[in-house]
Amino acid sequence: xxxxxxxxxxxxxxxxxxxxxxxxxxxxxxxxxxxxxxxxxxxxxxxxxxxxxxxxxxxxxxxxxxxxxxxxxxxxxxxxxxxxxxxxxxxxxxxxxxxxxxxxx
Numbered sequence: 001x002x003x004x005x006x007x008x009x010x011x012x013x014x015x016x017x018x019x020x021x022x023x024x025x026x027x028x029x030x031x032x033x034x035x036x037x038x039x040x041x042x043x044x045x046x047x048x049x050x051x052x053x054x055x056x057x058x059x060x061x062x063x064x065x066x067x068x069x070x071x072x073x074x075x076x077x078x079x080x081x082x083x084x085x086x087x088x089x090x091x092x093x094x095x096x097x098x099x100x101x102x103x104x105x
Contacts (some may be wrong), residue, residue: 047069
């Protein structure tokens with residue numbers, strides 16, 4: 001993507017953001033959106049960590065469009081508790097390490 005295209009895309013995205021926030025203060029909207037982006041970041045990184053933890057047991061999305069983790073939970077009832085304990089341990093370690101990105105890789 002060229003610099004000109006990036007600038008044009010930026011203008012379009014700002015216009016969309018202005019339309020979405022309506023009468024809301026721009027700073028409030030920014031905080032609101034950053035919260036959603038942060039939650040998305042956590043969600044994506046958790047999914048990456050789960051994929052790494054489960055390895056070949058990580059299922060593909062089926063025709064019901066369930067998430068892979070939901071599919072795994074249904075198929076592995078006996079393994080849920082140890083899996084969640086392992087993920088909590090990893091999350092706690094990452095939290096103590098100031099949420100280092102390396103924790104999830």
